[in-house]
Amino acid sequence: MVTRSKIEESVLEQIRPTQQERDHIWGIAKKLQQAVADSGRAQAMVVGSIARHTWVRGDRDLDVFLLFDPSLSREALETEGLGLARSIASAFTKTYGEKYAEHPYISAIIDDVEVDLVPCYAVESAGLIxxxxxxxxxxxxxITEKITGLIDDVLLLKRFTKSGGIYGSDQMTEGFSGYLCELLVLHYGGFIPLLNAAAEWKPQMVINHENHDTKHFTEPLVMVDPVDPNRNVAAAVSLDQMVAFVELARGYTEEPSMHFFELSEDMSITREELSRLLAERGTSLFSITFPTPPYIQEVIVPQLKRSVSAIVEHLERNGFVVHHAHYVMQPEHCLFLFELLVADLPKIRTHAGPPLWNRLNxxxxxEKHIVSSLPGPFIKNGRYEMEVLREFTHARDMLASESLLQVSLGKHVRQSLLNGWQVAEGAGCWNAEFEPFIAAFFWxxxxxxxxxxxxxxL
Amino acid sequence: MVTRSKIEESVLEQIRPTQQERDHIWGIAKKLQQAVADSGRAQAMVVGSIARHTWVRGDRDLDVFLLFDPSLSREALETEGLGLARSIASAFTKTYGEKYAEHPYISAIIDDVEVDLVPCYAVESAGLIxxxxxxxxxxxxxITEKITGLIDDVLLLKRFTKSGGIYGSDQMTEGFSGYLCELLVLHYGGFIPLLNAAAEWKPQMVINHENHDTKHFTEPLVMVDPVDPNRNVAAAVSLDQMVAFVELARGYTEEPSMHFFELSEDMSITREELSRLLAERGTSLFSITFPTPPYIQEVIVPQLKRSVSAIVEHLERNGFVVHHAHYVMQPEHCLFLFELLVADLPKIRTHAGPPLWNRLNxxxxxEKHIVSSLPGPFIKNGRYEMEVLREFTHARDMLASESLLQVSLGKHVRQSLLNGWQVAEGAGCWNAEFEPFIAAFFWxxxxxxxxxxxxxxL
Incomplete structure (x- = not known):
């Protein structure tokens, strides 16, 4: 029996599911399993944190997988599988619909619980998936087989990472999935042993719990999947989220506190506060807003990330110095936010030409530039250079111009921008839809x- | 007999010394040689372009070397040599004084001719210098032995390079010395064959006329000294002046014109013109002026060059974007001129910290930065970063601050700046002492x- 600190005991009292919650969710799970069994067409298996008893109080995500015979064709699985899932969902609720991750599935709300009914193949071994x-x-x-005795540790880790903003392997968080949390606790034998070890992690940390033969991974954190050795369970963890975990682990082991488990509320900033803040900072803020493309976060967020880097590069290539930039996807609109140190520039710029030993060029x-009224061509470091007029002297003009469509935006973002986008400046970037994001941008x-x-x- | 183009013939008519000029200069030379012979203490030798008959009309620089026995000590040479030079000069003129290059010598004005009387050792071979x-x-x-028949070609080349602003091996010009011009004409057998060859030169061009065994040189243009194989006669030629010669060679061989031999007048710009120009360009101009340190150009100019690069680096490290910068030394004052694209910046900047895996740092x-009211520390690319207040938000403040003394200025420049310097801005940088330089800066x-x-x- 592990001795817990008072802090951890008190956290566990808040986050362990109540008996009532367990009974409620498992009641639904059993009914769904029975319904699948009655259909005679597939086996039902409860998976995810509910199955492993590692869910945190208040989480209501019940995943029921419908396991079909692997001899079924892909098309047949989709048709039959979705058909069965839909018919079962409809027997319990009116609130359900099709969703799509790697494959389509049915998502339903049954008695306050979000239930995903996911068709898959009942393969013999993980190698055959x-x-x-x-x-x-x-x-x-x-996990179910090995996690006994460590469930509280998993709950603590999940809450600890959630509080730190690093829980979740989605594209926006780039953090730690539930499965990764479970494996970390399993590997190190508990929450505190994990934190003690993580405090000394360096990038390219590799954990191979089953000592599988495996390939070389390039991600900052590698957790070899015990059931599929060529897969990195931590592939989604970015370098910054990995070191954020290291940082939190150091902080907690040095000086434990309840604050490490508190969930932070959304930040807020009023339009007037934003206006004052910008005046004080002396920077120039610009936003680009456009309708969210009709695809899931996992598809769109990487495109937002790529678009923002490409636009930052485009700004800096044009001489506008970017202090900070970020992106966010909301149901209705996406937002790019750019804080610039330099947003206005003189008319002229230097245009680099070929080296003189490349005679023809x-x-x-x-001869092309000799007619210009601007200085040059002149020679610098053996090359011709020329003064030319700058295409954009104001960052706002650049962000509002068609030139934005020339940078690498990603397919669906580009598609959305083709119908136009809004550029705002200064406090004009404030927008209720994005308030917490804008507040956090400056924090x-x-x-x-x-x-x-x-x-x-402080 | 070479056939000259009309252009070249007409140039030669302007630049060949007249018979009267020759007689006059050689008259003085002979009298000085006689006086040295009469002293019985050294041999006199006329050197330089007068001796080689490669001087351009109007040049009045007569170099007479006083050759002493190599057994004389260095101190004795300086005392005796200078004594003899002084006594000879005093016999011909009242206008003379001591100067200093690598060694002291006497410079005198005799009948409009600038005569240098330079003591040296009469060594047996160049290896013993x-x-x-x-x-x-x-x-x-x-040169005297080999240049017969190519003297006109040397005159053309000297005028061609002078017109192009690349004649002179001094630190400000970083161009072609008279001796280098003579060797180039000798090697290629004439002015036009040289230009045809030079049109195809690339950096690290090596010319070894005597096919001497030699060392590896790193300069852009290498002319192995026929009398001292480990010396590069073209060592002073910068990359940009080398390619400027290549450029001129291409231009002249493609389309010859008298313009290639015209000497340009000093450029001019009024204070009002400067003011208008800056308004049109939208840039910010700053100058730093300080008393010229009491040393020769060859000592000071390299320090000015280094200082300007160091200040440009200092400006850019502080976020001020430099478009163009240059330096000039006048008898009274030196000037640094900086044209900036960005001269004013917001209060904040990003301060990079250590990577998080360096736990102690x-x-x-x-903990040092946590008390700040500015955002951070935050994590970026695995490192801590912090927002801090910028030391200088206006370039002018930076240029006027003591921080300038922290950059690599060179000894004598730093010495002069310790007594203070003037910072001017915009049209306030205009100054009669530097007018041609300021005009050329923008050309x-x-x-x-x-x-x-x-x-x-055009």
Whole structure:
């Protein structure tokens, strides 16, 4: 029996599911399993954190997988599987619909619980899986078998990472999935042993719990999947979220506090506060807003990320110095936010030409530019250079111009921008839809800084 | 007999010394040689372009070397040599004084001719020279012996390079010395064959006329000294002046014109014109002025060059974007001129911290900055970063601050700045002492561009 600190005991009292909650969710699960069994067309398996008893109080995500015979064709699985899922959902609720991750499934609300009914193949071993969903039952079997005695530790880790803003392997969070949390606790034998180890992690940390033969992974954190050795369970964890975990682990092991488990509320900033803040900082803020393309977050968010880097590069190539930039996807609109140190520039710029020893190109360049009323061509470091007029002297003009469509935006973002976008400036970037995001954009503390400031009462 | 183009013939008519000029200068030379012989203490040798008959009309620089026995000590040479030089000069003129290059010598004005009387050792072979001045007699013997029949070509080349602003091996010009011009004509057998070859030169061009065994040189243009194989006669030629010569060679061989031999007048710009120009360009101009340190150009100019690069680096490290910068030394004052694209910046900047896997430094950085009211520390690419207040939000403040003394200025420049310096801004940078330099700062055409614009009447 592990001795818990008072802090951890008190957290566990808040986050362990109540008996009532367990009975309620498992009651629904059993009924769904029975309904699948009655259909005679597939086996039902409860997977995810409910199955592993590692869910945190208040989470209401029940995943029931419908396991079909692997001899079924892909098309037949989709048709039959979705058909069965839909008919079962309809027997319990009116609130259900089709969703799509790697494969389509049915999502339903049954008595306040969000239930996903996911068709997959009942393969014999993890080596035979045909798609990612087929792997999930193996994860559940693996964890269920080994996690006994460590469930509280998993709950603590999940809450600890959630509080730090690093829980979730989605594209916006780039953090720690539930399965990764379970494996970390399993590997190190508990929440505190994990934190003690993680405090000393460096990038390219590899954990191979089953000592599988495996390939070389390039991600900052590698957790070899015990059921599929060529898969990195931590593939979604970005370098910054990995070191944020390291930072939190150091912070907690050095000075434990309840603050490490508190969930932070959305930040807020009024339009007037934004206006004052910008005046004080002396920077120039610009936003680009456009309708969210009709695809899931996993598809769109990577495109938003790529678009923002491409636009930052485009701004800096044009001489506008970017201090900070970020992106967010909301149901209705997406937002790009750019804080610039330099938003207005003189008319002129230097245009680099060929080296003079490239005679043909040098002569073309010289004769093309000789008619200009601006200085040059002149010679610098053996090359021709020329003064030319700058295309954009104001960042706003650049952001509002068609030139934005020339940078690497990603397919669906580009598609949406083709119908136009809004550019706003200064406090005009304020928008109720994005208020918490805008507030956080200017806060920018690391996860541990948030906690340390609470501890130090700053 | 070479057939000259009409252009070249007409140039030669302007630049060949007249018989009267020859008689006059050689008259003085002979009298000085006689006086040295009469002293019985040294031999006299006329060196330089007068001796080689490669001087251009109007040049009045007569170099007479006083060759002493190499057994004389260095101190005795300086005392005796200077004593003799002084006594000879005093017999011909009242206008003379001591000067200093690598060694002291006497410079005198005799009948409108600037005469340098330079003591040196009469060594047996160039391999035995004790200092650079001992080498000069060998250059003169070498050229005098071989240059017959190519003197007009040397005159054309000297005028061609002078017109292009690339004649002179001083630190400000970084161009072609008279001796280098003579060797180039000798090697290629004439002015036109040289230009045809030079049109195809690339950096790291090596010319080894005597096919000497030699060392590896790193300069852009290498002319192995026929009398001292480990010396590069073209060592002073910068990359940009080398390619400027290549450019001019291409231009002249493609389309010969008198304009390639015209000497340009000093450029001019009034204070009002400067003011208008800056308003039109939208840039910010700053100057730094300070008393010229009491040393020769060869000592000070490299320090000015280094200082300007160091200040440009300092400006850009502080976020001020430099478009163009240059330096000039006048007898009274030196000037640094900086044209900036960005001269005013917001209060905030990003301050990079250690990577988080450097635990000790990361924790120091975090706890030091946690009390700030500015955002951070936050994590970016695995490192801590922090927003801090910028030291200088206006370039002018930075240029006027003591921080300037922290950058790598060179000894004598720093010494002068310790007594203070003037910072001016915009049209306030205009100054009669530097007018041609300021005008040229904004012109910035390559040598060939100047000619081509005249040819095209632009």
């Amino acid at each position: 045909q798609s990612a969903v087929d792997r999930t039952p193996f994860h559940t079997r693996y 040098a002569e073309k360049f010289r 920018r503390g690391s996860p541990l800084i948030r906690v340390r400031r609470k501890i130090l009462d | 004790q200092s650079a001045v001992d080498r000069t007699p060998f250059h003169t013997r070498y 990361a924790e120091k950085f975090r 910035r055409g390559s040598p060939l561009i100047r000619v081509r614009r005249k040819i095209l009447d």
